[in-house]
Amino acid sequence: MPSPENSVHIQDLSLSYQEKQVFKNFSHCLKGGKWNVLLGRSGVGKSSLLKAIAGLLSPSSYQGTIKADDGSILSGQVSWMTQDALLLPWLSVLQNVLIGNKLRQLSGTSAISETKAKSLLSDLGLVSYLDMKPDNLSGGMRQRTALARTLLEDRPIVLLDEPFSALDAMTRSEMHDLTSHYLTNKTVVMITHDPLEALKLADIVYILKGPTITRAEVFIPSSCPPRDTKNQSLLEEHDILMGQLSDCKAPS
Numbered sequence: 031m032p033s034p035e036n037s038v039h040i041q042d043l044s045l046s047y048q049e050k051q052v053f054k055n056f057s058h059c060l061k062g063g064k065w066n067v068l069l070g071r072s073g074v075g076k077s078s079l080l081k082a083i084a085g086l087l088s089p090s091s092y093q094g095t096i097k098a099d100d101g102s103i104l105s106g107q108v109s110w111m112t113q114d115a116l117l118l119p120w121l122s123v124l125q126n127v128l129i130g131n132k133l134r135q136l137s138g139t140s141a142i143s144e145t146k147a148k149s150l151l152s153d154l155g156l157v158s159y160l161d162m163k164p165d166n167l168s169g170g171m172r173q174r175t176a177l178a179r180t181l182l183e184d185r186p187i188v189l190l191d192e193p194f195s196a197l198d199a200m201t202r203s204e205m206h207d208l209t210s211h212y213l214t215n216k217t218v219v220m221i222t223h224d225p226l227e228a229l230k231l232a233d234i235v236y237i238l239k240g241p242t243i244t245r246a247e248v249f250i251p252s253s254c255p256p257r258d259t260k261n262q263s264l265l266e267e268h269d270i271l272m273g274q275l276s277d278c279k280a281p282s
């Protein structure tokens with residue numbers, strides 16, 4: 031069966047930092063056009079996997095391949111939101127969100143439109159902060175600014191490393207719905223520590239277990255995302271997922 035468009039094909043990934051082996055012969059296909067959500071204990075290797083997909087690990091630090099459907103490398107197809115917002119402190123919120131234009135010297139129709147950026151920032155509750163510098167924002171506002179920057183990159187593959195972790199419960203819920211809507215048909219790979227968040231947004235949940243990851247356990251929630259977190263069947267699936275997570279040992 032042909033794989034859906036924009037899947038991420040990981041083949042025989044082995045990755046070590048000094049003495050610690052994080053991945054060993056790990057192979058998986060992250061499904062194209064779906065929300066692929068990664069769960070696992072802190073330090074198991076989730077961010078390392080995202081870095082490898084983003085092409086940010088030096089090729090000499092790992093073995094194996096990470097390829098697109100046509101066997102090409104993923105370069106240019108990926109946008110990545112890191113755990114720390116990585117905003118430039120001397121630029122305003124709007125300038126940070128539009129930084130891609132400057133970095134890639136884009137102009138005219140190929141540039142990210144300022145109107146679109148302002149509209150998204152308004153949806154994210156940041157319209158009053160367009161001219162503010164990151165140091166004057168709360169952690170949650172910085173995280174939403176970074177989210178806006180990632181969404182506006184408009185790449186087919188979107189990597190999100192704990193994108194909602196700094197948000198209060200209400201804002202988080204609103205951001206879930208907005209991000210889910212905004213990223214329809216994209217290949218999303220998201221890390222979260224919150225199984226309920228995973229169940230709200232995921233098409234497929236992958237549980238990564240250490241101390242060295244050789245495979246992922248797959249959990250497929252029953253209905254289509256985004257799901258209502260008050261739904262009884264989702265709460266039952268939460269119990270199942272917690273059971274699967276409870277036999278993950280914390281990496282030493």
Ligand SMILES: Nc1ncnc2c1ncn2[C@@H]1O[C@H](COP(=O)(O)OP(=O)(O)OP(=O)(O)O)[C@@H](O)[C@H]1O
Nearest residue numbers: 047048050052071072073074075076077078079281
């Ligand atoms: N640049 C590095 N040099 C050395 N060790 C590293 C480096 N980056 C990560 N590690 C180690 O690799 C392991 C996996 O780290 P990684 O950040 O991928 O885990 P994680 O699952 O994303 O953790 P968390 O959920 O806490 O963010 C950890 O033991 C970490 O200390």
